[in-house]
Amino acid sequence: MIDLRRVQVLRVLADRGTVTATAEALHLTPSAVSQQIRLLADDLGVELLERTGRNVRLTVAAHALLRHADALHEQWERARAELAVGSRVTGTLRLCGVSSAVAALMAPAVARLRRDFPELDVHVAEEESEDCFTLLLAGQADIAVVLPTAGTPPVDDARFDQHVLHEDPQDLLVWRGHPFAEGGGGGGGGDVDGVRLSDAAAENWIVKPRHNDTYDLLLAACSAAGFTPRVTHHVKEWFAVSALVAEGFGVCLLPRLVPVPGEHPVVRVPVRGNPRPVRKFLCCVRRGSGSHPALAEGVRALRAAVGRLPG
C-alpha cells in the first residue's frame, strides 16, 4: 500500500548522493538502503537508480517522484502540526546548529524551554550547516540554526522553511595597544563608532582555514572594501586565533557572538562601512512543521535568546 518510509530513504539518498552516505545518515547499513530502494522501485514499476561508475545516479523517474515527495512531506508535517495545536507542549524537541549558534543562542533558549515546558525534553546537537539540513531531512532534528553556504539548500527549497534568525556583525579583533584600540577622540584610526575595513588594509590577517564561513566572509568583505587581505596565519580554533592576535601577529575578523578569553589582551573594534560584514543565522525547519506547538515554542525561545544578546 502506501509506504512513505521508502520514499524517505530515496529522499535522503538524493540529498547525500551515495548509498553509503545515506545509510550513515539514517543509521542503517548500505544493504538496507539498497534493499529499500529496490523494493520501492519494484512497487512503482520503474527504475529509480542507475549505476554510474561505482556510484549510483537517480533516474528522471526518481526525481519526478521526489517532487511529489516534497509536497507529500509538507502536507504530512502540516497535518502533524495542526493536530498538536491546542494540546500541551510535550514530547521531544531536537535542535541542531553550528557551534556559535549552539553556544550563544541554543544554550539560553534551551534553558528557557526547560523552565517553561518541563514536559518537553530538548536535545541539542552541534553539526555543520550542511549536516544540519540532512538531520532535518532525515527526521533526526526538528530545528536547525545554520549559516548559509554554497552547500546549503536555496531559500525556496521545497523541503525546508528558512528565515533569518539573527545578523551577527563582525568585529575587528586587535591587540591591546594597537592604534585601532585607542577609542574615543584618540589619534590613529580608532573610533567608538568603529573603523572602516579599508583602514585595516595593511594589517596581517589571521583566519580560520578555508572552507570556513568566516574565511569566505573576510574575503568578500575585503573585496568590497577594495583590497585583498594579506593572510599570514591559518588557525582552526577561535581561542587560538585570539591568542595570536594578542601576541601582535595580526588582526582578525571575529563574529560578535564568539567570546574571547578574558585573559587575552585584545580589543574588539566595531567595523562600519557598507555593507557591514555580517553573517546571517538562519532558523530552518521542515516545511510545514513550523506551526507545531513544540517547534513554535523552540523558535520563539531562539528569538528571545537573540533579543537578550548584549549590545
Added chain:
Amino acid sequence: MIDLRRVQVLRVLADRGTVTATAEALHLTPSAVSQQIRLLADDLGVELLERTGRNVRLTVAAHALLRHADALHEQWERARAELAVGSRVTGTLRLCGVSSAVAALMAPAVARLRRDFPELDVHVAEEESEDCFTLLLAGQADIAVVLPTAGTPPVDDARFDQHVLHEDPQDLLVWRGHPFAEGGGGGGGGDVDGVRLSDAAAENWIVKPRHNDTYDLLLAACSAAGFTPRVTHHVKEWFAVSALVAEGFGVCLLPRLVPVPGEHPVVRVPVRGNPRPVRKFLCCVRRGSGSHPALAEGVRALRAAVGRLPG
C-alpha cells in the same frame, strides 16, 4: 517516521464506522485494527477514537487528520500515475461494479483489455455500489462502475473522482398482447416512440424489493408522472420478474441493459416523457489515480463498451 498505513486504517474506519467492519474490509481482525489505531494515536499524541455505547466514534482530531489524509492520498495517487506514464501498460487492474455493469460493460471491456494489453491482468468483482467505494478506498479495487444511491459518497468527495459513464434508460416491460405492445399506428396507447409512464398508471407493478435502486427509480418516476404505482409483486431476480410479466401478472420498469430470456413472451416498450426514467452509471476511481496508464486504458475500454451498446 512517516507511516500512512495506519492512517489508511483510520480512513477505512471512517468509511465503515465500526472496528469490526473495518477489519472485514481490510481482511484483518478487529484486534489488528484496534492496535493500529492506538499506535497511531500514541504517535500523534492525540486521541482518535472515543467509545460511544459499544461502538467507537472518531474524535474531531481524527476528522482533522482525515482531511489531510485525503489530500495526501490524492497526491500519492498522482505521483504513482505520473511515474507510470510513458512506461508500458502492465501490472494488475482490478475492476468492481454492480451486476448489470459487470455483465453489460465490464465483460466486453475486459475482453478488449486482454486483447490490447496482454501484459495487464485484469480482475473483476461484482459488488454493491457502497461496497465498491469501500474497495476503492481500501486499495483493493482501482475502477468501480456503480449506481449513485443515498449510501454512496457525494460527487465532490475528496477521496474519489466520479463521472457519468452511461445513462441507462428504463423500458416498460409488458406481456405479449398487452395494448402497449401493439406498436405502430395501432389502437391503445402503444407507440413506436414509446408510451408515457402516466399511461400505465392503472397497471399492476412488479418490482425488485425495497432498498434496490430500481425500486426507488420507479417510485420517483411515477411520482413525477403524477401517480403512485400499485405494487403487487416483489421479486429479487430479473428473470423471475420477466417471467411474472410474461404471465400477465403485471408490468415493470426494466433497465435497457438488463437482458430478458428469449423464451419469455414479453415486449419492451420505450418510455418517453420528461424526465425520462434513467439510471446513471458512474465510473469512479481514487482521486488522482485517473491518469495512471492502466487505469486510463480501463476507463477507455469501458467507454468503448458503452459506445458499442445496441441502440
Added chain:
DNA sequence: GGTAATTACGCGAATCGTAATAATG
C-alpha cells in the same frame, strides 16, 4: 587494493491472529 553497490541468508522486531476480558443493548 580500497571503495561502492548489490546480493544471500540468518536474526530480531513489528505486526497480526487467537483467546480472554469488559462493557453495552
Added chain:
DNA sequence: CATTATTACGATTCGCGTAATTACC
C-alpha cells in the same frame, strides 16, 4: 446473551545486519 471493542500473548512476517560477490578506480 449476542455484539463490540480492547488487552495479553504466542506466531508469523517483514526488515535489518553480516558476510560474500561484483564492479570500478
